[in-house]
Amino acid sequence: MISTLEFSSNPKASILIVYTGGTLGMDYDENGSLVPCDFERVVARIPVLKELNINLSVISFNPPIDSSNVKTEHWVQIGQTIKDNYAAFDGFIVLHGTDTMAYSASALSFMLQGLNKPVIFTGAQLPIASPRSDGRENFVTALEIAADRREGIPVVSEVCIFFNHLLLRGNRSKKVESHHFDAFESENYPALAEAGIVIDYNYTALKAYDPTARLIFYPELKDDIVILKLFPGINQKAVSHILSTPSVKGVIMESYGSGNVPHQPWFLSMLEDAVNKDVVVLNVSQCNGGNVIQGKYEASSALNRIGIISGRDLTTEAATTKMMHLFGRSTDPQEIKRNLTTAISGEMN
Structure with a gap:
């Protein structure tokens, strides 16, 4: 009223x-x-x-x-x-x-x-x-x-x-x-x-x-996503629990600096397994002014090969809501990945 x-x-x-x-x-x-x-x-x-x-x-x-x-x-x-x-x-x-x-x-x-x-x-x-x-x-x-x-x-x-x-x-x-x-x-x-x-x-x-x-x-929003925040000492069991949750379709990965992640084989293998199961993994920086540049350092160079999407300068808030919005509009992981790398509302450079 x-x-x-x-x-x-x-x-x-x-x-x-x-x-x-x-x-x-x-x-x-x-x-x-x-x-x-x-x-x-x-x-x-x-x-x-x-x-x-x-x-x-x-x-x-x-x-x-x-x-x-x-x-x-x-x-x-x-x-x-x-x-x-x-x-x-x-x-x-x-x-x-x-x-x-x-x-x-x-x-x-x-x-x-x-x-x-x-x-x-x-x-x-x-x-x-x-x-x-x-x-x-x-x-x-x-x-x-x-x-x-x-x-x-x-x-x-x-x-x-x-x-x-x-x-x-x-x-x-x-x-x-x-x-x-x-x-x-x-x-x-x-x-x-x-x-x-x-x-x-x-x-x-x-x-x-x-x-x-x-x-x-567009009122459709899908909340089958999680945020994986990296920290020194993060263990295999915790990452496995997050990435293997049956209902999860998308993961916002908060990485270090310009997109860096641990390059232990178990961690990269888990990410690759998730991507192969059509889970969309979006890499954003933990830094307030962060800008993900995958491949800039060795610690992130493997992510492009695995199929992790660079969120560039997206905030976690924008990345989360954009992913909800895109999953609400499409069920095709490849279409969602393409749209995640394209600015649709001025949210990224």
């Missing part, structure tokens, strides 16, 4: 807010404890919303969720909401907890193909009830960006995260802080905008607006 806050008879934009929950939307209950609150209480804490000349409509998750409980069906719910209301609004704000925001923004970037309007995720490190909450500035600036147009064309036409003065491409983002306001980074792609006294857009980094694009929503 949509509730509408009409602050202007001649607004510069109409924005739909998808309120999922998270730290931003927490307030004190009668016992003085912080609990998720309804959106009306969020608005009451940010009276400046009435001065933005933007009309707001809200769809709330009931009940609001902690982002650590986010599942693929929540991504489908957010995407379906945007699809169903796409023609009626100029842009969309998703209020979301920070812990899994980069996963959700990445997922939506793949699910919403042909997007030509802003979908901006934001949230807070401190609850809106806190006097020092970062939620007010994050929310207000995200709204201004979502409403911003040049000659009738939206400045932003992709899925983004706005947090602590920076607008980042959603599928390039990663949460890196839990105790400071600068919670997100985008090491392998420049910021799309920086908000100071004015909002300074990096037009060369923004996705180009395509007047011919038409939104296509």
Whole structure:
């Protein structure tokens, strides 16, 4: 059910807010404890919303969720909401907890193909009830960006995260802080905008607006994947358990540096056996600014021969959600491998 806050008879934009929950939307209950609150209480804490000349409509998750409980069906719910209301609004704000925001923004970037309007995720490190909450500035600036147009064309036409003065491409983002306001980074792609006294857009980094694009929503996601994080001393039994799980169709392998892995025969043999059984293995770097270059060092040279896919500069969040998306669209491992090496939403260089 949509509730509408009409602050202007001649607004510069109409924005739909998808309120999922998270730290931003927490307030004190009668016992003085912080609990998720309804959106009306969020608005009451940010009276400046009435001065933005933007009309707001809200769809709330009931009940609001902690982002650590986010599942693929929540991504489908957010995407379906945007699809169903796409023609009626100029842009969309998703209020979301920070812990899994980069996963959700990445997922939506793949699910919403042909997007030509802003979908901006934001949230807070401190609850809106806190006097020092970062939620007010994050929310207000995200709204201004979502409403911003040049000659009738939206400045932003992709899925983004706005947090602590920076607008980042959603599928390039990663949460890196839990105790400071600068919670997100985008090491392998420049910021799309920086908000100071004015909002300074990096037009060369923004996705180009395509007047011919038409939104296509892909709700199918397959979660038969695992993440294999390498560490010194990882043993054969653990790797065997992960790679031989019957339901697993895809593996995100978090390797060292530029894609390096242990070159013990047992490890490489297990990877090769998995690939021969049509398990798709995608190699991404553990480094925040990592870029996999298979074959650069001896420790990764065998991976090309085995059939491991290089994830190049994909984040783990983008790699995970992209693989879920591709398995939802195809059952052909070779087609999935080809698409994993091709940028479909600006997620990789």
